Amino acid sequence: MKLQHFLNTYTDFKNKSFCSRYFTYIEVEQELKNLSPIFGLKEEGSTVEGRRIYSLNFGTGKKRILGWSQMHGNETTTTKALFDFFEFIQSEESLAKQFLNNFSFKIFPVLNPDGAQAYTRKNANQVDLNRDSVDLSQPESRLLRKAFDEFSPNLCLNLHGQRSIFGIKENKQASSLSFLSPSVDAKRQITEVRKQSMRLISAINDSLQAYLPGQIGRYDDEYNMNCIGDYMQTCGVPTILFEAGQIKDYQREDTRKWIWLAYITVLNAFAENKHKLGEWVSYLDIPVHEKNYFDIILRKAKINELIIDIAIQFEEKLDNNKIEFIPRISKIGGLDDFNGHKEFDLEAKNIMINGGLLHKTPQINEIWTTIWVENKNIVLAQG
Template identity: 40%
Template sequence: MEYENLHLKYKQPTIKGRYLNLGMITPILNAMNTNNQLQILGNSVQGRPIYKYEIGHGATKILMWSQMHGNESTTTKGLLDFMNMLQDASEITTKILQQYTFCIVPMLNPDGAEVYTRVNANEVDLNRDFQNLSQAESQLLMQCYRDFKPNFCFNLHDQRTIFGVGTTGKPATVSFLAPSYDETKAYDAARLSAVDVIMKMVNVLQRFIPGQIGRFDDGFNINCVGDTFQALKTPTILIEAGHFPEDYEREITRKYIFIALISAVYSDSEEALLKDELSNYRSIPQNIPNFFDLIYKNVAINYDNSINMTNFAIQYREELINATIIFNAYITKIGELDGFYGHQEFDCEGMQYSDNNCNFPKLDDKADFSLNNKVKFVNGLVKK
């Protein structure tokens, strides 16, 4: 299957970048509503509609939701591209819709999406609310789950640029998890079914991003939606969209989310799953927070009239300004950086640090500085 060509064909052209709110996706959803597939589940805390989209007539029912954290939009983009494909009367789509029925909630937290925050309007993390069910959005997803009675659930998220694939030095571009259903982290039939689906996706994605697939931590928390649904014996798959080199807008990662979703429900080969997929799943390196956005090594600093050598790292903060996400660079760590990697790294070769305030980097300072009063860095990068 020509996965990348499929994405070029079905990519929604009106959405891109990191900021995605309800107003941007509503026209897309309305255009897809060709046969009453689109319904309003209910409303968010601030009264925004939360939509569900149902399509297909197959016996296997899949519930998918995205952007329960309002600042995690990559999987929403990939999901909308996938939904666009499901609209087409192609041979692939016909087969998928004969086998599956989808119930898709593309934006569970429209209030958080509006202001680009993880939490909802009541400052509650919806992914920690599935025992209390204190929030309108959590209640709506749980009611949808009970009414639809899915055979599988797909829980779609973004993860930060800090995550690498184990200690390989490669970023975790896409990560997966079959959540635990209790503290033992054992594998029952439902969790093994989730593993099988994950391995279908992993086996395809390894063709495109070899070594850039991680396994999310499976620490049990019954308050999380995935753990709750897994405990209710519904195979649940967590997908985390992460960083691809230089892809801060996550348009490349978006493509891999689209490919993952197709490969979960359609195979272009007749090969059966391997018998020991659990072993293969557990061999996927776990995510480790061992990346910074930028690292500077071998920097000279003048401290108390003495020249010392150090290293420092910066992390971008994503800040919503005029409906655009701005990546502002701040100094995050100073000193020993063994075991850490940078998405970009600079060997400063003993050049001396200075900024407008002092002669050494400080935590939480904006990353605007000079080396040898000659090479100027603005927002962490060399000013050209």
């Protein structure tokens, strides 16, 4: 598979209906109903608030793939990439036809419609569905379990989005994408099932490193049976966690492209049986990412005679169907081992805010949208 070809032609497959971090579930439903009949749209059940949950069922192959996105309602990037994948599948690309011949797919584009509509991690009952895989206290969790039991997949794809706080310690890069082969027990033993998902993740990493050098991370594999990936891999089904991170714009349109390419790469590897034949040890070479990033760091800010670093993290807030990124002070000082997606060197100069000189150390959670340094304004708010 020539990845560069798909990179060059990505815009041909990009679904133009979703281009921001937030879109309503009504928009999702409309787009699902506009899809080609080949996708086999099926109403699987309903949410706590009565919204319909759909699956797409397509392909005629022997290998069965179960996937789901927006288990956390505010993680939309993998969903956008799924709609790009659906555009690809109905194209004339030979690889798309191979996928349809090799695989049978069952995909839940949005597992948590209530959370998606409200742009919240949890469902309407304030339950994290990714901590409900054993308890099955929520209707959304029960629907996914029913699909898992009845569909009997050979591979599961658990599609998420991560916060902008993760980075790679070794090279100080942000963790743009990250993956995990979940543990199957508290000892984190590397079983054959884990090796299969490790091999597939290694295939993704090998392909994308040329384009995202040093920017791909690995999630910590602490075991929690109530997490869906841990549960399914414990049941003997290779399961891969995808996490879409922060690259450039905060709408994550760039990240979306790389997630789409990761979908194509992992499916091609699965079709070629690399889950059984490839190398798995290289998975362990992917660095475990850490919480060592902030959205903004102001270096060498002068407040009276004190020179300090100030970290700002955006709070995401849904307002009038758009996401506002509200810049709040998150950490003051002790930032030598942290990095910012944006950094400003204030060169030990005084800060002005709200028209006056800043004379005291700010408080955690204070909102700073704009500061002035020597009559030059620095806009911290993100559009």
